[in-house]
Amino acid sequence: MSHVFPRVIGSAPPPVAMRGEGPYLIDQTGKRYLDASGGAAVSCLGHSHPAVVAAICDQVGRMPYAHTGAFTNEPMEALADTLIADAPAGLDWVWYVSGGSEGVEAAIKMARQYFLEIGQPQRKHFIARRQSYHGNTLGGLSAGGNFWRREPYDPILVPVMHHIAPCYAYRDQCDGESEEAYGLRVADELEAKILELGPDTVAAFMAEPVVGATAGALPAVPGYFKRIREICDRHGVLLIFDEVMCGMGRTGTLYACEQEGVTPDLLIMAKGLGAGYQPIGAVLVADKVFAAFRDGSGYFQHGHTYMGHATACAGALAVQRVIKEEGLLQRVRDLGAHLESGLNERFGNHHHVGDIRGRGLFWAIELVEDRATKAVFDPGLKLHAKIKSAAFERGLMCYPMGGTIDGRNGDHVILAPPYNIDEATIDTIIDLLGDSVEDGLSAVS
Numbered sequence: 200m201s202h203v204f205p206r207v208i209g210s211a212p213p214p215v216a217m218r219g220e221g222p223y224l225i226d227q228t229g230k231r232y233l234d235a236s237g238g239a240a241v242s243c244l245g246h247s248h249p250a251v252v253a254a255i256c257d258q259v260g261r262m263p264y265a266h267t268g269a270f271t272n273e274p275m276e277a278l279a280d281t282l283i284a285d286a287p288a289g290l291d292w293v294w295y296v297s298g299g300s301e302g303v304e305a306a307i308k309m310a311r312q313y314f315l316e317i318g319q320p321q322r323k324h325f326i327a328r329r330q331s332y333h334g335n336t337l338g339g340l341s342a343g344g345n346f347w348r349r350e351p352y353d354p355i356l357v358p359v360m361h362h363i364a365p366c367y368a369y370r371d372q373c374d375g376e377s378e379e380a381y382g383l384r385v386a387d388e389l390e391a392k393i394l395e396l397g398p399d400t401v402a403a404f405m406a407e408p409v410v411g412a413t414a415g416a417l418p419a420v421p422g423y424f425k426r427i428r429e430i431c432d433r434h435g436v437l438l439i440f441d442e443v444m445c446g447m448g449r450t451g452t453l454y455a456c457e458q459e460g461v462t463p464d465l466l467i468m469a470k471g472l473g474a475g476y477q478p479i480g481a482v483l484v485a486d487k488v489f490a491a492f493r494d495g496s497g498y499f500q501h502g503h504t505y506m507g508h509a510t511a512c513a514g515a516l517a518v519q520r521v522i523k524e525e526g527l528l529q530r531v532r533d534l535g536a537h538l539e540s541g542l543n544e545r546f547g548n549h550h551h552v553g554d555i556r557g558r559g560l561f562w563a564i565e566l567v568e569d570r571a572t573k574a575v576f577d578p579g580l581k582l583h584a585k586i587k588s589a590a591f592e593r594g595l596m597c598y599p600m601g602g603t604i605d606g607r608n609g610d611h612v613i614l615a616p617p618y619n620i621d622e623a624t625i626d627t628i629i630d631l632l633g634d635s636v637e638d639g640l641s642a643v644s
């Protein structure tokens with residue numbers, strides 16, 4: 200009997216993952232699973248890249264870990280150099296963490312302390328968006344806007360987190376309204392919320408440039424984030440981008456915000472940074488924020504045991520080198536176009552697929568009961584879960600989720616395959632997904 204506290208108690212024990220081979224995971228029976236979502240958009244180089252494995256083995260053999268309270272280490276410095284060299288101008292400093300939620304917590308606390316450093320202690324409110332996901336720690340969950348995830352913990356969530364609408368054109372753009380007008384209308388909700396709370400009491404606005412798990416690879420319409428940046432600047436509010444899922448090349452540029460032409464003050468990354476080879480995250484920090492700490496207390500009152508972990512940094516550094524040496528950002532763009540057209544071919548006229556959306560190698564289909572009315576399936580049917588188990592049965596790992604619209608209603612399936620996959624394997628993913636969607640639909644009809 201297993202002594203592991205499982206994710207779902209009482210369900211059949213999951214297979215044992217024994218080996219990774221490129222985009223495949225292999226279980227104890229030898230069954231192969233084509234990993235089309237990298238778990239939750241993590242394994243961006245597949246599961247067995249020799250250069251990353253070698254870098255980790257080398258580092259762990261020489262010096263696995265040294266506490267950053269006493270030492271710096273070479274991979275930590277080199278990784279910071281490369282992340283900043285490739286970051287949008289203005290982001291100059293790296294704060295290390297071990298995962299996405301830790302990054303979100305650090306960003307929230309850094310924003311708060313920034314305002315203490317510059318003599319604006321009244322700034323305590325944070326604004327984020329409904330249907331966002333910012334992690335499962337209490338700060339991250341408070342920032343996140345997914346009703347289902349928040350509900351059990353509501354009484355203990357942080358009360359200074361507020362939410363505005365997401366930018367979700369498929370659902371919320373009005374008839375006769377242009378994309379641009381829609382984007383400005385929802386961005387302006389930020390200004391209304393800031394004015395309601397009192398402009399000098401708001402510390403930061405947090406958003407995923409491309410929403411991941413909760414809304415399904417959902418990019419904003421053009422112009423939306425430019426307007427958001429203007430509003431933040433007008434009211435002295437920091438802009439935090441959570442690129443934990445959509446960053447590190449996933450959308451075809453190293454940083455997702457490059458495609459918006461907008462630079463945040465704090466940028467959180469994880470997942471693709473270590474690509475699953477190591478647990479690591481980071482917050483990129485604008486020079487103006489760093490300067491406030493440097494010229495103020497000189498100390499960010501925060502930190503974790505494993506920050507700047509040498510082996511984790513060595514793994515992430517190797518991932519960054521592979522992305523460059525193998526020209527993978529261009530590959531994400533090219534393969535992304537192939538994936539997009541394959542999805543359109545297979546699902547473009549499907550009666551139960553309402554929207555196909557995404558960027559780079561980050562795509563989702565949104566399922567509907569009726570394409571014309573956009574009516575959703577009864578959430579009690581758990582269509583997303585049916586598709587997930589049908590796909591798993593067929594040896595495909597994708598990332599289906601329910602509650603797409605409001606935390607309760609709606610179903611989507613995310614694909615986030617590795618950057619070094621090939622076109623033929625993408626075609627296989629689309630075939631397997633198509634069959635799994637049909638299996639799921641038959642199970643609910």
Ligand SMILES: Cc1ncc(COP(=O)(O)O)c(C=O)c1O
Nearest residue numbers: 298299300332333334411443444
């Ligand atoms: C956008 C976003 N932020 C934060 C997190 C939390 O990251 P972690 O699960 O590594 O704590 C996630 C995880 O899915 C995420 O997608």
